[in-house]
Amino acid sequence: MLEILVLTLSSYPLYLCCFLFLIIQLIKVQNYHFTVQNIAEAFSCCLYIKLLSCALSKYRIPSDFRCLLYVSLFSFVMCGFLLNCFSSFICTAAVGFLSVSSAVTMSAPFLLGQVIDTIYTTGTDTETMTASLTSLCIMLTGVFLCGGAANAARVYLMQTSGQQIVRNLRASIFSSILKQEVAFFDRNKTGELINRLSADTAVVGRSITDNLSDGLRAVAQAAAGVSMMFYVSPSLASFVLLIVPPMAGLAVVYGRYLRSISKQTQDALAQATQLAEERISNMRTVRAFGKELSEVNTYIQKTDHVLDLAKKEAVLRAGFFGVTGLSGNLMILSVLYKGGLLMASQHMTVGELSSFLMYTFWVGISIAGLSSFYSELMKGFGAGSRLWELLDRKPELPLSEGLILPVDQLKGRLEFCDVSFAYPTRKEAPIFQNLSLLVPAGSIMAVVGPSGSGKSTLVSLLLRLYDPDTGVITIDGHDIRDLNPYWLRGLIGTVNQEPVLFSCSIRDNIAYGAVDPDAVTTEDIHQAARDANAYGFIQTFPKGFDTVVGEKGVLLYFIFSVKCYQFFFILNVVFFLPLQNPKILLLDEATSALDAENEFLVQEALERLMEGRTVLIIAHRLSTIQNANAVAVLDQRHIAECGQHTELLGNREGLFRRLMEKQAFLHEEQKRALR
Numbered sequence: 001m002l003e004i005l006v007l008t009l010s011s012y013p014l015y016l017c018c019f020l021f022l023i024i025q026l027i028k029v030q031n032y033h034f035t036v037q038n039i040a041e042a043f044s045c046c047l048y049i050k051l052l053s054c055a056l057s058k059y060r061i062p063s064d065f066r067c068l069l070y071v072s073l074f075s076f077v078m079c080g081f082l083l084n085c086f087s088s089f090i091c092t093a094a095v096g097f098l099s100v101s102s103a104v105t106m107s108a109p110f111l112l113g114q115v116i117d118t119i120y121t122t123g124t125d126t127e128t129m130t131a132s133l134t135s136l137c138i139m140l141t142g143v144f145l146c147g148g149a150a151n152a153a154r155v156y157l158m159q160t161s162g163q164q165i166v167r168n169l170r171a172s173i174f175s176s177i178l179k180q181e182v183a184f185f186d187r188n189k190t191g192e193l194i195n196r197l198s199a200d201t202a203v204v205g206r207s208i209t210d211n212l213s214d215g216l217r218a219v220a221q222a223a224a225g226v227s228m229m230f231y232v233s234p235s236l237a238s239f240v241l242l243i244v245p246p247m248a249g250l251a252v253v254y255g256r257y258l259r260s261i262s263k264q265t266q267d268a269l270a271q272a273t274q275l276a277e278e279r280i281s282n283m284r285t286v287r288a289f290g291k292e293l294s295e296v297n298t299y300i301q302k303t304d305h306v307l308d309l310a311k312k313e314a315v316l317r318a319g320f321f322g323v324t325g326l327s328g329n330l331m332i333l334s335v336l337y338k339g340g341l342l343m344a345s346q347h348m349t350v351g352e353l354s355s356f357l358m359y360t361f362w363v364g365i366s367i368a369g370l371s372s373f374y375s376e377l378m379k380g381f382g383a384g385s386r387l388w389e390l391l392d393r394k395p396e397l398p399l400s401e402g403l404i405l406p407v408d409q410l411k412g413r414l415e416f417c418d419v420s421f422a423y424p425t426r427k428e429a430p431i432f433q434n435l436s437l438l439v440p441a442g443s444i445m446a447v448v449g450p451s452g453s454g455k456s457t458l459v460s461l462l463l464r465l466y467d468p469d470t471g472v473i474t475i476d477g478h479d480i481r482d483l484n485p486y487w488l489r490g491l492i493g494t495v496n497q498e499p500v501l502f503s504c505s506i507r508d509n510i511a512y513g514a515v516d517p518d519a520v521t522t523e524d525i526h527q528a529a530r531d532a533n534a535y536g537f538i539q540t541f542p543k544g545f546d547t548v549v550g551e552k553g554v555l556l557y558f559i560f561s562v563k564c565y566q567f568f569f570i571l572n573v574v575f576f577l578p579l580q581n582p583k584i585l586l587l588d589e590a591t592s593a594l595d596a597e598n599e600f601l602v603q604e605a606l607e608r609l610m611e612g613r614t615v616l617i618i619a620h621r622l623s624t625i626q627n628a629n630a631v632a633v634l635d636q637r638h639i640a641e642c643g644q645h646t647e648l649l650g651n652r653e654g655l656f657r658r659l660m661e662k663q664a665f666l667h668e669e670q671k672r673a674l675r
């Protein structure tokens with residue numbers, strides 16, 4: 001007795017040390033691989049089980065149990081080595097611990113059966129019975145302790161590897177979204193994409209962290225339980241498990257429905273999030289029109305749809321769980337009935353029937369666990385289907401493939417030849433039809449035209465955010481479709497009306513335009529601001545270049561509301577241009593009137609920036625139009641007029657003249673002089 005105690009207890013510290021060592025290593029190094037230490041750990045487990053099995057054999061503990069222990073050890077080591085070939089060590093260890101903890105749990109009914117049979121077979125010899133029982137109980141304690149530790153390790157490791165998968169999934173989806181062409185973002189709204197990135201990945205995450213961990217345990221226990229049922233009594237097991245095939249059929253049908261409902265739920269949720277995102281980001285418009293209550297009602301309608309789908313899912317789940325619960329109870333009843341008959345005919349001992357009954361309970365519990373695992377897994381698949389679509393989607397326009405030309409040989413001649421284009425989302429409303437325009441290298445071309453005539457679209461096509469349906473756009477004779485888009489955009493500096501501010505400091509916003517923002521020094525940033533005549537303006541803020549801008553510059557709007565727009569415009573000029581030094585400039589002038597002082601600053605900065613570059617400017621200011629080498633007038637899907645400012649103005653019937661008069665660009669004296 002003393003010997004068995006010493007043998008068993010002496011193995012605990014050894015095991016515990018190895019276990020702690022393993023955990024510490026895992027926490028320290030996440031991408032852990034098998035080393036000599038791991039083999040030592042596996043060896044220590046072998047030692048532990050060997051010690052136990054020595055003790056068992058000494059006290060006539062059946063060889064079957066030893067066999068079970070060896071099998072669990074073998075599966076642990078084998079799983080470890082096999083999985084290590086394909087996956088990270090965390091996953092390996094998790095599955096290893098899963099095998100150990102499940103084997104331990106599933107050995108309990110068998111051992112308890114042995115205890116019962118020991119009591120029945122040793123008869124009145126109290127001393128032998130006490131010795132056998134004590135050794136069994138000590139061994140059971142050891143086995144359970146081992147199982148408990150393995151279970152804790154399993155949960156920790158499964159969680160860690162699950163979270164790692166979710167993190168990788170989120171990173172891959174975000175990367176895939178950012179690689180898509182601009183037309184993709186016209187079709188898929190921000191709120192919906194954000195929902196995919198957060199809610200859908202959360203559902204998938206849930207199904208592969210806790211759920212996978214518990215589910216795999218349920219699978220392992222159900223498999224072990226069924227095997228042990230066959231081992232204990234093959235005839236009773238075959239009878240009891242007749243219920244499995246119809247249940248499997250039901251599970252397949254249920255899984256299909258659940259997957260489809262989960263997909264619909266995530267889609268409905270994405271629509272609700274899309275609505276919320278759009279309304280919150282346009283809060284001022286909503287407030288201005290007093291639409292708060294009606295927007296809330298629209299949102300409630302969307303969430304009601306989500307609720308309806310959730311109710312459908314609840315009904316489906318309730319039905320499935322009810323049926324699986326009932327089938328578990330039927331299994332127990334059939335064991336009691338058929339097992340009782342077998343015992344009465346001496347084909348089973350009382351210990352065997354008890355073990356069998358306990359295995360049936362375990363299998364029943366595992367099936368309940370399996371049902372919820374299966375449900376969550378199907379939900380995860382449903383939610384994940386849109387994610388896989390996003391992950392697999394190849395962008396229609398390449399991100400960084402194609403020709404890179406030597407920059408020093410570039411002149412910057414731009415040409416649109418017979419370009420026809422309609423936005424992919426509005427194919428029925430063409431923006432350009434056979435549009436042709438030439439911008440000679442180093443010249444300034446001002447583009448004017450009525451609102452909606454396609455001035456900004458011209459810029460989008462040049463930046464290759466979209467490809468024309470027919471015709472070509474060339475830079476120095478090279479079709480821009482042959483050029484590397486990443487390089488092309490680096491070559492072209494753009495300044496548009498939309499504020500391009502991110503929610504960080506002014507310093508970080510300016511550095512964002514640089515190829516390597518980390519390499520930008522404070523002096524570079526100050527110089528960029530000086531080039532754009534914005535240095536003095538920025539210095540007027542209490543925190544200067546460290547002023548935090550807020551989302552889309554909103555914080556600045558609240559603090560410096562009066563100068564806000566001017567500030568945006570000046571900062572837009574600061575952004576990207578001086579640090580990148582582009583060959584071609586595409587400018588979209590701000591429409592709001594600047595005060596005299598700021599207009600002068602902006603104009604001066606712009607003139608400096610335009611020097612020696614090919615410039616296409618969407619002009620709103622008379623001074624800009626006057627300073628341009630040529631003016632192109634966009635109307636009716638093509639260039640209606642093109643020429644020098646004075647030349648176009650001289651044509652009384654011309655569109656340019658009418659446009660200028662309508663927009664009150666001409667001062668009274670100029671109008672009189674022209675008459």
Ligand SMILES: Nc1ncnc2c1ncn2[C@@H]1O[C@H](COP(=O)(O)OP(=O)(O)OP(=O)(O)O)[C@@H](O)[C@H]1O
Pocket residue numbers: 186423425426431449450451452453454455456457458
């Ligand atoms: N991403 C898009 N998807 C579909 N239609 C678009 C898209 N962007 C613009 N449009 C439409 O294309 C037309 C031309 O738009 P664009 O912005 O190029 O005109 P614009 O001359 O620059 O107008 P404005 O002077 O008002 O800025 C408009 O009818 C506009 O509604």
